Amino acid sequence: MSRLPLMPQATAVWLVENTSLSFDQIAQxxxxxxxxxxxxxxxxxxxxxxxxxxxxxxxxTREEIQAGEENLDRVLRMASSKFDVQQLRVKKGPxxxxxxxxxxxxxAILWLVKNHPELKDSQIMRLVGTTKPTIEAIRTRSHxxxxxxxxxxxxTLGLCTQSDLDVEVQKAxxxxxxxxxxxxxxxxxxxxxxxxxxxVPAAVAVEDAEAAAAAADDLDPKKVLARMIANxxxxxxxxxxxxxxxxxxxxx
Numbered sequence: 313m314s315r316l317p318l319m320p321q322a323t324a325v326w327l328v329e330n331t332s333l334s335f336d337q338i339a340q341x342x343x344x345x346x347x348x349x350x351x352x353x354x355x356x357x358x359x360x361x362x363x364x365x366x367x368x369x370x371x372x373t374r375e376e377i378q379a380g381e382e383n384l385d386r387v388l389r390m391a392s393s394k395f396d397v398q399q400l401r402v403k404k405g406p407x408x409x410x411x412x413x414x415x416x417x418x419x420a421i422l423w424l425v426k427n428h429p430e431l432k433d434s435q436i437m438r439l440v441g442t443t444k445p446t447i448e449a450i451r452t453r454s455h456x457x458x459x460x461x462x463x464x465x466x467x468t469l470g471l472c473t474q475s476d477l478d479v480e481v482q483k484a485x486x487x488x489x490x491x492x493x494x495x496x497x498x499x500x501x502x503x504x505x506x507x508x509x510x511x512v513p514a515a516v517a518v519e520d521a522e523a524a525a526a527a528a529d530d531l532d533p534k535k536v537l538a539r540m541i542a543n544x545x546x547x548x549x550x551x552x553x554x555x556x557x558x559x560x561x562x563x564x
Contacts, residue, residue, distance in 0.1 A: 316343050317371050317390075319364050321352070326363030328353050331377055334384045341372075341388040413470060417442050418457065420466035421450045427463075430484040439472045439480060 317323040320342040327338045328349065335353070339346040351357030366372040373391050380386045420440045424431060425447070431439075433447045449455040466472045 317341070317364075317366060318369065320344055321358045322361050322364035323366050323371070324349055324352055325358055325361055326365055329363055330365075332381050333377070333388070337380055337384065337386070337388055341390075416464065416469045417471065418446070418450055418455060418461050419464040420469055420471050421447055422461050423463040423465055425451050428481060428484070430488060431480060432484070435480045435484065439476060440466050441471070 321344070324338050324342040324344055327333055327341070335346050335349040338344070339349045342349070348357055367374060367377070370391055372388065376388055376391065380388050417440050421436060421442060424436050424439065433444050436442065436447055437444065446455070450458070450461070455461065467474050467477060
């Protein structure tokens with residue numbers, strides 16, 4: 313994006329009065345309509361505006377103006393700045409809340425305090441656009457309307473989005489993990505499930521391991537073959553003698 317003069321009309325007034333540049337060149341440089349520049353030359357536009365010298369302000373060089381006067385098809389270029397101007401970062405203020413929704417903020421704050429106590433006051437301020445004293449009053453139940461407050465989801469009320477809330481909750485979870493709460497505490501804040509190793513007692517885990525080992529032992533091919541041979545073996549000798557005696561008795 314090309315830079316523009318600081319005072320376009322005042323610069324155009326000076327260029328019309330002090331140079332032989334074309335209306336089109338001045339209009340392009342000052343980002344004005346050519347008819348507007350023609351009106352400045354005719355005295356119908358920018359009455360009472362004092363011309364500003366773009367050379368003294370460092371926006372144009374004499375060489376650039378002379379080159380433009382010699383070639384009316386040339387597009388004037390802004391002079392490079394001698395100083396590096398850093399862009400100021402605009403600090404974000406509290407979230408804007410529509411007038412019709414502002415009476416719902418205490419209810420939303422109460423919901424956040426109850427359901428997400430891990431959130432800092434600054435995070436709640438970003439979510440619903442409130443102030444720290446109001447949050448403290450609702451947290452300590454010293455708010456003037458505490459008896460009539462009802463916890464309501466700020467997403468349902470339209471005070472913030474689900475993605476905004478998720479971002480703040482994840483930040484709180486990471487903060488809790490760094491503070492020594494460990495991954496279990498962090499997952500609790502994020503609302504995710506922990507692995508079974510962290511939730512099942514050690515004794516139950518041991519029993520499950522023994523049962524799995526027994527099942528694997530039963531499926532061992534050697535032991536399965538041994539059981540099959542044992543089941544197919546002949547009857548014991550005592551059983552054979554008993555059968556022989558019964559046959560002799562019947563023959564007699």
